[in-house]
Amino acid sequence: MKENWPKIVGFLLLLAAVLAVPHFLQFHHQDLLIFLVINVLVVTSYRLVTLTGEWSLIHAVMMGVGGYTATLLFRGFELGMWFTLPLAGLVAAAIAALLCFPLFRMTQFYFLIGSFAAGEAIRLCWIEFIIPFGGTGGLSGVEPPFVFDIDFLEPIPYYYLTLAIVGLCLLILYRIENSRIGLTLHSVHWKAPLAESVGVDTWRYRALAFIVGSFFVGVAGGLKVHYLGTINPNQFGIGFMVFILIWVIVGGYNRFYGPILGVVVLTLFDESIRQFEEFRPAIYGAVLILSILFLPKGLESIPARLRSWAGGGSDREKGKLTDG
Amino acid sequence: MDNPILEIDSVTKRFGGLTALNEVNFSVKAGEIRGLIGPNGAGKSTMFKNIAGFYTPTSGDIRYQGRSISGLKPHSIAEMGIVRTFQETTLFQELTVFENVLVGCHKHARINLFAAIFGLDRARQTAAAQKVEEVLEFMGLADRRHQLAAELPLGSQRALAIAIALASEPKLMLMDEPFAGMNPEETNHMMDLTRRVQESGITIVLVEHDMKAVMGLCGYLTVLNFGQLLAEGTPEEVRNDKRVIDAYLGGAA
Numbered sequence: 327m328k329e330n331w332p333k334i335v336g337f338l339l340l341l342a343a344v345l346a347v348p349h350f351l352q353f354h355h356q357d358l359l360i361f362l363v364i365n366v367l368v369v370t371s372y373r374l375v376t377l378t379g380e381w382s383l384i385h386a387v388m389m390g391v392g393g394y395t396a397t398l399l400f401r402g403f404e405l406g407m408w409f410t411l412p413l414a415g416l417v418a419a420a421i422a423a424l425l426c427f428p429l430f431r432m433t434q435f436y437f438l439i440g441s442f443a444a445g446e447a448i449r450l451c452w453i454e455f456i457i458p459f460g461g462t463g464g465l466s467g468v469e470p471p472f473v474f475d476i477d478f479l480e481p482i483p484y485y486y487l488t489l490a491i492v493g494l495c496l497l498i499l500y501r502i503e504n505s506r507i508g509l510t511l512h513s514v515h516w517k518a519p520l521a522e523s524v525g526v527d528t529w530r531y532r533a534l535a536f537i538v539g540s541f542f543v544g545v546a547g548g549l550k551v552h553y554l555g556t557i558n559p560n561q562f563g564i565g566f567m568v569f570i571l572i573w574v575i576v577g578g579y580n581r582f583y584g585p586i587l588g589v590v591v592l593t594l595f596d597e598s599i600r601q602f603e604e605f606r607p608a609i610y611g612a613v614l615i616l617s618i619l620f621l622p623k624g625l626e627s628i629p630a631r632l633r634s635w636a637g638g639g640s641d642r643e644k645g646k647l648t649d650g
Numbered sequence: 651m652d653n654p655i656l657e658i659d660s661v662t663k664r665f666g667g668l669t670a671l672n673e674v675n676f677s678v679k680a681g682e683i684r685g686l687i688g689p690n691g692a693g694k695s696t697m698f699k700n701i702a703g704f705y706t707p708t709s710g711d712i713r714y715q716g717r718s719i720s721g722l723k724p725h726s727i728a729e730m731g732i733v734r735t736f737q738e739t740t741l742f743q744e745l746t747v748f749e750n751v752l753v754g755c756h757k758h759a760r761i762n763l764f765a766a767i768f769g770l771d772r773a774r775q776t777a778a779a780q781k782v783e784e785v786l787e788f789m790g791l792a793d794r795r796h797q798l799a800a801e802l803p804l805g806s807q808r809a810l811a812i813a814i815a816l817a818s819e820p821k822l823m824l825m826d827e828p829f830a831g832m833n834p835e836e837t838n839h840m841m842d843l844t845r846r847v848q849e850s851g852i853t854i855v856l857v858e859h860d861m862k863a864v865m866g867l868c869g870y871l872t873v874l875n876f877g878q879l880l881a882e883g884t885p886e887e888v889r890n891d892k893r894v895i896d897a898y899l900g901g902a903a
């Protein structure tokens with residue numbers, strides 16, 4: 327298709343930039359870049375959960391479930407990352423599946439609070455059961471893989487590895503969202519009774535989104551701990567959950583790339599205000615409020631807005647699912 | 651009555667102290683268009699919600715093709731071939747006409763996670779898209795397939811609601827006031843469509859206040875009043891029934 331080639335060129339340019347970027351950064355920033363790529367997976371998997379209209383507060387904890395799974399498997403059974411990552415995802419998915427039964431009896435506000443409480447209960451287990459979770463101090467000694475003579479402890483190789491794994495996960499999430507399943511998830515969000523009346527088992531689809539989203543954030547947790555080497559319960563508290571929410575809301579959650587835009591832009595922004603350390607919470611609060619007031623559909627809506635200012639308004643903008 | 655597709659067996663539905671349906675009995679023959687009429691608040695919509703599984707009867711039983719369905723979940727009942735349209739036009743406003751009807755194909759087009767990820771099951775998705783085109787053609791919506799549901803005029807929104815229902819390939823369709831707010835021309839068009847739906851082999855239960863439509867379409871009427879079965883009969887019989895006339899004059903009709 328000839329209208330497709332600008333997209334292909336754009337994608338290749340983006341890919342080149344993403345591959346080149348660590349070579350222009352200092353060591354400290356290379357670390358941050360790796361965590362940024364991992365956070366891209368965190369927000370994108372969260373988006374899948376929110377597609378049915380339910381915003382959970384347990385996503386950060388699910389990342390921790392993946393992280394602890396990887397840690398315990400690595401330390402206890404000397405399993406390498408190739409095994410710990412999928413298992414991290416599977417354990418997070420399994421716990422999510424169990425939680426579906428209590429959680430999806432609730433909706434909206436109650437679901438929000440219920441998911442928060444369930445998450446805190448899991449975090450409490452990590453704190454209380456020093457064996458095997460190591461208590462508040464957590465665990466350490468997790469290492470990245472060592473393949474042939476590539477040492478993935480170095481940031482650049484680990485960055486490429488993370489990029490490949492996250493890229494694969496994003497591709498899968500993208501395909502799910504753009505399949506019949508994605509359409510059904512949207513239908514559950516917008517008019518659950520109508521969806522039910524044509525045979526959609528809404529409970530099942532809400533559960534599916536939650537379980538699959540938890541799988542991928544579990545993988546993200548594994549990726550993080552294999553690079554950082556240590557894990558503790560505080561990494562996955564409500565503080566991190568609030569960051570996830572801010573990234574998704576500021577980026578916009580109506581399109582696949584919105585949350586990715588949010589986490590990238592805010593991470594860059596975060597770096598640029600690093601010298602105002604004590605004001606950062608206030609600055610974040612201001613950014614969130616301003617973006618809700620002036621960009622309720624997030625950063626992703628800026629191009630469409632510019633277009634409508636410039637060209638008198640596009641009629642197909644509102645509520646559209648996919649671009650193109 | 652021979653060959654009933656739907657049997658309502660002394661169904662009662664209470665909301666707290668309010669009895670919305672009181673020991674209602676009737677049954678619907680396969681292939682007919684049955685009118686379910688009565689003044690506002692008579693319990694018609696409540697009856698539909700009980701049949702479609704959105705409510706569970708307080709007591710009594712509902713049988714579909716001889717099998718009890720009361721207490722089943724809406725999606726299981728839809729699975730068996732009963733589809734309900736809503737009194738307030740209910741669409742996926744944010745989706746296009748095509749996507750709306752595509753959701754309606756759920757029963758025949760759903761896929762599992764792996765098929766979605768690996769793009770298997772193309773044949774089924776193509777078949778679903780064809781089904782959508784067929785239904786859009788049938789309902790006269792083909793030209794509007796790329797419009798958002800929210801942007802359609804009222805008549806087309808009603809048609810779309812029925813298109814979504816048809817896409818699920820039902821055997822029994824419960825239509826809740828599909829003619830409300832339509833002008834005479836739209837009403838005629840919708841009557842035609844309703845007849846063609848029946849001719850395609852779908853049994854219809856029609857709740858409607860538009861008497862021209864009801865009398866023109868239905869072979870047999872069931873009348874509810876204050877949650878009770880008031881009368882049953884052909885349109886001719888019902889029209890001349892003293893109790894029905896009183897109910898309508900006394901009620902809000």
Ligand SMILES: Nc1ncnc2c1ncn2[C@@H]1O[C@H](COP(=O)(O)OP(=O)(O)O)[C@@H](O)[C@H]1O
Binds near residue numbers: 668670692693
């Ligand atoms: N969910 C509900 N809770 C309480 N009362 C209800 C509910 N649904 C319907 N009702 C009551 O039941 C009666 C029948 O309503 P409905 O079935 O909508 O009537 P109709 O469709 O015949 O106009 C009304 O009095 C209405 O107020």
Ligand SMILES: [Mg+2]
Binds near residue numbers: 696737
């Ligand atoms: Mg009603």
